[in-house]
Amino acid sequence: MSTDNIADWLPQEPRPRVVAREEARAGGELALRRDGGDYEVISNGVFLMDTRGGASERELVRAPLSALSGRDEVRVLVGGLGVGFSAREALDDPRVVRVRVVELEPAVLRWHHGPLADVAGNLPHEPRCELVCADVMEHLTAAAGAGETFDAVCMDVDNGPDWTVTEGNDRLYQPRGLELVRRVLAPDGVASWWCAAPAPGFAASLRSRFGEVAAVEVPVARGEPDVIYTART
Known part of the structure; x- marks a missing residue:
């Protein structure tokens, strides 16, 4: 087997997914993202906090x-x-x-x-x-x-x-x-x-x-x- 695409055969970690996205009162956007069993709060693309x-x-x-x-x-x-x-x-x-x-x-x-x-x-x-x-x-x-x-x-x-x-x-x-x-x-x-x-x-x-x-x-x-x-x- 060629090793060129070996990564395609390895188990992939699930990517974080956005479960909520809303306009922020302070301007811009707030997003709540799920990453495995944890949540992350993102403000205008900038990480703010998570549940870890x-x-x-x-x-x-x-x-x-x-x-x-x-x-x-x-x-x-x-x-x-x-x-x-x-x-x-x-x-x-x-x-x-x-x-x-x-x-x-x-x-x-x-x-x-x-x-x-x-x-x-x-x-x-x-x-x-x-x-x-x-x-x-x-x-x-x-x-x-x-x-x-x-x-x-x-x-x-x-x-x-x-x-x-x-x-x-x-x-x-x-x-x-x-x-x-x-x-x-x-x-x-x-x-x-x-x-x-x-x-x-x-x-x-x-x-x-x-x-x-x-x-x-x-x-x-x-x-x-x-x-x-x-x-x-």
């Missing part, structure tokens, strides 16, 4: 909740729903009485009623979980104006301060965004931010506005580790 692992998304919530040891009836605000790992981590803590998740894209919320329903334990039917379709910055502004506070505020919007895919998301990492997070934190509350790589400039901004700032690196399969920054009022 999710260690850093869980650490985004685990870190501030660990820092709130001894506190009961914890209220959590999560900026960005994604595949739901952060929201599920909050709900799995028995001290948490309320989780509000703010997500810009209606498509992502719809996917959690469909293909992503089982990924994070059917979040739309969790009695302690409130899913809100809104711009995170606008929601923070409204919450601060209404005097709402949360014990933990966990931001997972885009890829962090140094590489944003969606126009306008950089506002969350600038002085106005950080001030809004500080205003909606309860006394001695803890905020956290997910970043795709170390962001020393952002860390310096946090230190200029919060009392205690820390960073946790979460190893990934390839490239630089994800980083979770935490800050306390």
Whole structure:
């Protein structure tokens, strides 16, 4: 047998297939892709997240909740729903009485009623979980104006301060965004931010506005580790 076409005889890995494609509220296109047993979220052709692992998304919530040891009836605000790992981590803590998740894209919320329903334990039917379709910055502004506070505020919007895919998301990492997070934190509350790589400039901004700032690196399969920054009022 000729070896020229031997690859044609070998078992082929199934290619990822698009199971949903919708116009994004922020502009462009959002796609949900199935790759074997996992899902991937793609924005304008750029990979955003998938359902493999999710260690850093869980650490985004685990870190501030660990820092709130001894506190009961914890209220959590999560900026960005994604595949739901952060929201599920909050709900799995028995001290948490309320989780509000703010997500810009209606498509992502719809996917959690469909293909992503089982990924994070059917979040739309969790009695302690409130899913809100809104711009995170606008929601923070409204919450601060209404005097709402949360014990933990966990931001997972885009890829962090140094590489944003969606126009306008950089506002969350600038002085106005950080001030809004500080205003909606309860006394001695803890905020956290997910970043795709170390962001020393952002860390310096946090230190200029919060009392205690820390960073946790979460190893990934390839490239630089994800980083979770935490800050306390």
